[in-house]
Amino acid sequence: MPEAVLFVVLAVIAVAAGVAVFRTDSMARASYALAVSFVAVGLMLLQFRLEYIGVITVLMMVMEMAVMAIFMIMFMGMNPALMPMDMVHSKKLSAGAAIGLFLLLTAGILLADWPEGRSNAGGDLTRSLGEAIMEPKMLVMLVISPVLFATMVSALVLANPHGRYSAYPLLPAEDADDDGQGHEQGQPGGSGGHAAHGMHGTDGGSGTSDGHGQHHGGGGHQ
Amino acid sequence: MTPGAVQQLPVWGPLAALAALAVVALSGAMVNDVLAARFSGRRGGGFAPIAEAARLLRQRRRSTVAADELLRRVGVAGLTVASALKVAVLPVGAWVVSDLAVGLVWFNAMDVLVWAFVWLAGWGQNSVFPLVGGYRFLALALAYELPLMFALTAPAVAAGSLRMGDIVAAQEGLWFVVWMPVAFVVFLAAVLAFSLQRPFTAPMAADIAGGVTAELSGVDRFLVLTGRYSLLSAGAGFAVALFLGGGSGPLLPDWLWFLGKTVVLLWLLVALRRRIPQLRPEQLMAPAWVVGLPLVLLQVLIVAVVTINGRSS
Numbered sequence: 001m002p003e004a005v006l007f008v009v010l011a012v013i014a015v016a017a018g019v020a021v022f023r024t025d026s027m028a029r030a031s032y033a034l035a036v037s038f039v040a041v042g043l044m045l046l047q048f049r050l051e052y053i054g055v056i057t058v059l060m061m062v063m064e065m066a067v068m069a070i071f072m073i074m075f076m077g078m079n080p081a082l083m084p085m086d087m088v089h090s091k092k093l094s095a096g097a098a099i100g101l102f103l104l105l106t107a108g109i110l111l112a113d114w115p116e117g118r119s120n121a122g123g124d125l126t127r128s129l130g131e132a133i134m135e136p137k138m139l140v141m142l143v144i145s146p147v148l149f150a151t152m153v154s155a156l157v158l159a160n161p162h163g164r165y166s167a168y169p170l171l172p173a174e175d176a177d178d179d180g181q182g183h184e185q186g187q188p189g190g191s192g193g194h195a196a197h198g199m200h201g202t203d204g205g206s207g208t209s210d211g212h213g214q215h216h217g218g219g220g221h222q
Numbered sequence: 223m224t225p226g227a228v229q230q231l232p233v234w235g236p237l238a239a240l241a242a243l244a245v246v247a248l249s250g251a252m253v254n255d256v257l258a259a260r261f262s263g264r265r266g267g268g269f270a271p272i273a274e275a276a277r278l279l280r281q282r283r284r285s286t287v288a289a290d291e292l293l294r295r296v297g298v299a300g301l302t303v304a305s306a307l308k309v310a311v312l313p314v315g316a317w318v319v320s321d322l323a324v325g326l327v328w329f330n331a332m333d334v335l336v337w338a339f340v341w342l343a344g345w346g347q348n349s350v351f352p353l354v355g356g357y358r359f360l361a362l363a364l365a366y367e368l369p370l371m372f373a374l375t376a377p378a379v380a381a382g383s384l385r386m387g388d389i390v391a392a393q394e395g396l397w398f399v400v401w402m403p404v405a406f407v408v409f410l411a412a413v414l415a416f417s418l419q420r421p422f423t424a425p426m427a428a429d430i431a432g433g434v435t436a437e438l439s440g441v442d443r444f445l446v447l448t449g450r451y452s453l454l455s456a457g458a459g460f461a462v463a464l465f466l467g468g469g470s471g472p473l474l475p476d477w478l479w480f481l482g483k484t485v486v487l488l489w490l491l492v493a494l495r496r497r498i499p500q501l502r503p504e505q506l507m508a509p510a511w512v513v514g515l516p517l518v519l520l521q522v523l524i525v526a527v528v529t530i531n532g533r534s535s
Contacts, residue, residue, distance in 0.1 A: 028293055028345050035338065051324045052384070059331035063367075066337040069345075070360055153511065 007047055014040035025084040027072060035065040052126040228313045228321055228387035235319040236310070242481065243309050246459075247451040248272075250488045257496055275444055283440040286349050294346025298442045300339030301449025305456040308332045312459050313387050315469035315477030325386035326378050329460055330371060336416050336453065337363045340425060340434060343446065347437045355433025359425035361503040362415060365510040366422070370412035372518045376405040376525045377464045390468030399465040401528070404521040406465045408514055413457030414495055418450050421501040458488040 017037035021030045038061035045054030088094065134141055231238065251271035259267025285291070311318065311325035322328050337360065344356020378384050380402070381392035392398075399406045415422040426433040435446055462468060462483045469476030471483075 026290065028290065028342070032293065032296075032338065032342065051322060052327060055322075055324050055327045055331050059327065059334050062331070062338050063334045066334075066341055066360055066363070069341055069357075070364075073357070153515070157512070 003047060007044060010040045010044045010047075013037075014044070022087050024087060027085065027087075028069070030087050031065045031068045035062050049125050050129065053129070228316050228318045228390070230321050231317050231319055235317070239309050239312075239314070239319050240306055242314065243306060243452055243455060246481070246485055246488060247305075247448065247455040249485055250455055250492050251451050253489045254492050254496070257493060261496075275448075278440055278444040278447075281440040281443075283442060284437060286347050286437050289348045290346040292346070293342045294442075297339045297341070297343030297346055298438065298445050300342070301336065302445055302452055304332045304335045304339060305449060305452035307335075308453075308456040309459065311386050312456070312463055313390055313468060313480075314459075315475065315480045317477065318387060321385065321387055324384045326374055326384045326389065326464075329386075330374060333370070333416050334367070337367075340418070343438075344425070344434045349437050351430040351432065351436040352434050354430050355425040355427075355436070358427075358430075358433065358503040359418070362422050362424065362501075362506055365506040366412050366415040369408045369510055369514040369518050370416075372515070372522055373405040373408040373412065374464070376402045376518075376522050379522065379525050380529050382529070386463055390463050390470075393467045394470065397465065397467040397470075402465065402521055402525055404517050405525075406461070408518050409461055409464065410457075410491065411514075413454065413461060414491065417453035417457055419454060419491070420495045421498045422506070423500050424503045427500060454491060455484070455488055458491060459484045461487055 014037045017033045017040065020033040021037070024030050024033060039058050042054045042057035042061070045057060048054075131138075248271060252268045255267040255270035257267075259265065259270070308329050310320050311322050311328050313321075340359040341356040344352040344354075344359070347353075377389050377392075377398050380398060381389040383389065383392075414420070418425060424433075426435050430436070435443060438446060459480075462480060466483055466487070469478075469480035471479035474482075
């Protein structure tokens with residue numbers, strides 16, 4: 001009985017936080033309301049004795065919201081993210097898509113031919129779930145995952161001007177820039193660094209090496 | 223690999239764990255102030271943290287205009303909560319508050335909560351320097367988190383379990399620090415990073431007027447400073463459980479060994495981090511990912527090969 005009550009409380013929190021995502025006018029509150037919703041779902045998974053999946057859900061979703069805060073400045077600039085703003089757009093289309101998906105999933109749940117449940121499943125449930133989902137492909141998954149990871153890291157290294165053209169910065173960026181020329185020589189192809197440099201030159205404040213260094217630090221390393 | 227390697231404490235367990243965490247964290251702060259006093263040629267200094275806590279608790283709380291009060295409070299109180307939740311799965315000798323089957327992943331999840339809390343504390347104040355500080359922490363966190371995750375993988379692979387009790391039990395013969403030194407060093411660096419200690423203090427640096435802590439006073443500042451020391455203490459405790467054999471040792475009871483090792487490691491970290499200069503936020507990514515990540519992956523590979531050979535023979 002207490003478990004059922006806890007489940008209902010967590011379910012209500014998950015739905016209420018999900019609603020709050022669209023009702024609030026602040027991007028920070030919206031993203032962390034979504035995190036709260038997912039944390040409640042993660043705790044519900046703990047109730048199913050799927051400890052690994054539950055804790056990983058909490059970990060991934062909280063981390064994702066923190067990364068979302070980085071996207072806020074990467075893609076939107078700081079100003080719109082700081083201002084109060086409406087969290088919904090294309091209202092008719094998105095409401096239609098949401099209701100349609102909800103009906104589809106509900107129909108799937110009600111109409112699917114579920115296997116008979118066992119009241120007390122034993123053993124390591126995470127292991128059984130993993131084997132049930134991908135047992136024949138386990139070897140493929142295990143080979144692919146390090147390859148995927150290595151691809152992601154190398155893509156990031158190549159995408160970063162510093163990663164590609166000056167493999168490992170032995171000197172801090174500022175020190176190379178202090179004479180105003182090291183920057184040009186050090187990065188023949190670093191377009192990100194050049195863009196930041198050019199923008200800085202036009203705003204009339206490039207006289208001080210200190211300000212320059214700050215600007216380059218922000219622009220070159222993103 | 224028995225689930226009963228450690229014993230769960232009854233109802234008073236959480237209170238005992240919190241009290242132990244508070245005492246260990248206070249000892250770290252005291253050592254820090256004794257060292258600071260000695261550095262400036264004075265004696266004593268051990269009671270400075272208590273005096274500072276008393277001062278902060280009487281101080282009036284400052285608030286900023288149009289602050290997001292909810293998010294600010296969540297962030298400010300969160301650091302201490304995250305460290306307390308970490309300690310919940312930490313086996314102190316043969317006792318643990320919650321013998322979770324995935325204790326190591328739980329520790330990692332709580333450590334990711336710190337990302338959210340520092341950023342929320344910075345954002346919620348609606349002030350420039352705290353906001354910059356919050357983003358600086360995210361920049362550091364992106365760099366240290368992956369090496370930390372792989373450093374955590376090494377003891378888990380060697381023990382064949384994610385349960386903290388099993389990982390401690392697997393070190394009966396040989397402490398993991400002996401054959402996973404790289405993972406140990408990376409883990410200690412990450413402990414300094416997630417507890418906002420030098421060299422990872424850029425989010426609260428002087429060049430941005432204290433960053434995340436710039437607008438905090440009174441009980442808010444007290445909570446953040448306490449949170450840093452309790453995160454550092456929890457990190458030291460996990461380093462002992464993961465790499466330094468947990469509570470194993472001769473003569474004395476194992477809980478005493480565990481607490482002794484934790485306190486000594488905490489004091490060493492406190493003394494060490496006073497001697498390291500602060501990193502600028504953009505300086506961490508290249509060393510952490512270009513040097514640290516391959517090294518720690520190599521470490522995990524060696525551990526995996528040794529473990530599989532050990533099992534088949």
